[in-house]
Amino acid sequence: MTMRQLNLLDIPPAIEKWKVNSFSANNFGEQIARLNLEQKLINITEISNNFNRQSVSHQLSKKDCIHRWLKYKEGFSADLVERLLEEFKIQVGDTILDPFVGSGTTSLVCKMKGINSIGFDILPILKITINAKEAVYKYCTSELKKLIKDIENLLLPTDYTKRTIYINITEGAYPDETEREIAFFTEWNKNSRYSAIVKNLVTLCILNSLEKVSYTAKDGQYLRWDYRSKKMLKSAQYRKQKGKAPLIIRLDKREIPSLKETLLNELRSVTENIIFIQRDKNRPADSALKFVEGSALFELPKLENNILDGVITSPPYCNRYDYTRTYALELSYLNATDNHIKKLRQELLSCTVENKSKLNRLKEHYVSLGKGANYDKILDIVVNNEALNEVNSSLMKRNFNGDINNKGILRMVNGYFTELSFIFAEIFRLSKHGAKVAFVNDNVRYGGEIIPVDFISTELAEQIGFNPVKVYSLKQQKGNSSQQMKKFGRVPLRKSIAVWEKP
Numbered sequence: 001m002t003m004r005q006l007n008l009l010d011i012p013p014a015i016e017k018w019k020v021n022s023f024s025a026n027n028f029g030e031q032i033a034r035l036n037l038e039q040k041l042i043n044i045t046e047i048s049n050n051f052n053r054q055s056v057s058h059q060l061s062k063k064d065c066i067h068r069w070l071k072y073k074e075g076f077s078a079d080l081v082e083r084l085l086e087e088f089k090i091q092v093g094d095t096i097l098d099p100f101v102g103s104g105t106t107s108l109v110c111k112m113k114g115i116n117s118i119g120f121d122i123l124p125i126l127k128i129t130i131n132a133k134e135a136v137y138k139y140c141t142s143e144l145k146k147l148i149k150d151i152e153n154l155l156l157p158t159d160y161t162k163r164t165i166y167i168n169i170t171e172g173a174y175p176d177e178t179e180r181e182i183a184f185f186t187e188w189n190k191n192s193r194y195s196a197i198v199k200n201l202v203t204l205c206i207l208n209s210l211e212k213v214s215y216t217a218k219d220g221q222y223l224r225w226d227y228r229s230k231k232m233l234k235s236a237q238y239r240k241q242k243g244k245a246p247l248i249i250r251l252d253k254r255e256i257p258s259l260k261e262t263l264l265n266e267l268r269s270v271t272e273n274i275i276f277i278q279r280d281k282n283r284p285a286d287s288a289l290k291f292v293e294g295s296a297l298f299e300l301p302k303l304e305n306n307i308l309d310g311v312i313t314s315p316p317y318c319n320r321y322d323y324t325r326t327y328a329l330e331l332s333y334l335n336a337t338d339n340h341i342k343k344l345r346q347e348l349l350s351c352t353v354e355n356k357s358k359l360n361r362l363k364e365h366y367v368s369l370g371k372g373a374n375y376d377k378i379l380d381i382v383v384n385n386e387a388l389n390e391v392n393s394s395l396m397k398r399n400f401n402g403d404i405n406n407k408g409i410l411r412m413v414n415g416y417f418t419e420l421s422f423i424f425a426e427i428f429r430l431s432k433h434g435a436k437v438a439f440v441n442d443n444v445r446y447g448g449e450i451i452p453v454d455f456i457s458t459e460l461a462e463q464i465g466f467n468p469v470k471v472y473s474l475k476q477q478k479g480n481s482s483q484q485m486k487k488f489g490r491v492p493l494r495k496s497i498a499v500w501e502k503p
């Protein structure tokens with residue numbers, strides 16, 4: 001489909017509400033490129049009843065038992081993947097990619113339908129999760145029942161002195177006894193005679209228990225800390241010494257359960273799910289589920305051309321969300337040091353203010369694969385994209401004007417679209433003709449400047465060679481941060497699923 005400039009009268013009235021009249025609050029900066037882009041793409045934008053906030057978030061997954069084995073609230077739902085597979089007319093034996101596979105929703109829905117899948121993610125907790133889920137038909141339920149009995153009878157020896165290891169950001173995250181319990185159950189699992197898949201399942205259940213047995217709670221960007229944790233007690237003492245009032249907002253997790261109790265609950269629940277799934281005699285056809293722990297940016301260029309029938313994915317959003325901080329407890333449980341975490345953060349698709357440019361490394365990588373010309377071509381598309389250039393220069397002006405609270409935002413936004421363009425270009429190369437691609441994403445706003453992530457991504461994809469098909473926009477739009485609202489007023493932001501096709 002080629003796009004034409006649209007007459008405003010062609011636009012169905014419902015869409016009007018989803019248009020942005022001013023991309024730059026108080027008409028501070030240039031916005032013509034973004035307005036033109038919107039005019040160009042609004043005709044393929046559809047307010048969709050098929051997708052809603054629950055389906056692009058983890059919420060619906062709660063009823064899809066296997067998908068809730070890891071509490072991963074950044075995940076989308078199985079229902080969303082199912083709808084897109086149907087819309088893309090994906091058949092048994094086809095291959096679907098998710099370059100940012102997270103807890104493996106795309107891969108697992110594919111597996112349950114006999115569809116092959118390839119997934120990438122950089123977080124080690126996700127390898128354990130996906131391996132555990134992939135083995136769903138392989139578990140022996142009597143082994144699992146015996147495991148539960150064994151753990152019910154396990155007692156933490158009073159003279160057991162080992163403790164779980166902390167990193168700086170997780171220091172003091174557990175009550176005293178729990179520090180010993182975590183070390184004990186981990187050692188027990190390592191030395192037990194259970195099969196490798198069952199040991200992996202126990203590791204997943206411990207990972208899933210950590211937040212519950214800790215003094216922390218995942219809350220947006222940060223870990224919040226219970227007022228009884230050493231960190232909070234120290235800070236309260238410091239405030240008192242300095243004559244400051246105690247913090248009013250404090251987290252009280254009430255009674256913190258033991259690891260044994262939490263682990264048993266997790267294991268009982270996954271065992272129930274396994275029995276339920278294995279009881280169904282209509283097993284899907286065998287399919288290959290490939291997961292690689294590594295950065296999609298560096299892994300995709302290694303794959304062969306024309307292997308994909310479709311892509312369903314949701315990259316990190318351009319919203320400063322730092323997965324390595326949110327999952328610090330789980331990462332440190334898997335022996336990540338502060339240094340590992342720092343390095344992992346730099347592997348994230350640029351979505352935090354700490355991300356530095358990856359361009360030198362990417363160039364070296366492309367050259368080493370004999371693909372230096374591809375690198376130049378992709379970068380050329382990014383640096384010439386008008387809407388992105390307008391966003392970059394508006395943010396620069398906003399920063400100069402004191403409207404941006406962290407200069408790292410400028411590098412993050414440009415890095416985000418630059419790196420995404422490399423992903424789009426690789427997906428284009430890897431896709432067969434007619435393959436469809438779906439990107440779930442949120443628009444964002446910094447310093448009063450709206451960044452239409454869905455439309456800029458769609459235009460970059462188009463410049464790479466894709467045909468834009470649809471931008472499904474959710475009925476419920478997203479609000480703004482309180483600082484932005486106070487300073488620049490409220491502008492609802494789209495949550496979208498952009499769909500493209502390789503001609």
Ligand SMILES: C[S@@+](CC[C@H](N)C(=O)[O-])C[C@H]1O[C@@H](n2cnc3c(N)ncnc32)[C@H](O)[C@@H]1O
Nearest residue numbers: 075076100102103105121122295296316348349
């Ligand atoms: C929005 S989440 C995807 C969630 C997934 N759809 C699900 O249902 O669980 C984005 C994922 O991208 C991963 N990620 C970030 N940078 C990456 C990179 N360079 N390569 C591969 N994965 C990356 C994050 O670790 C995170 O799991």
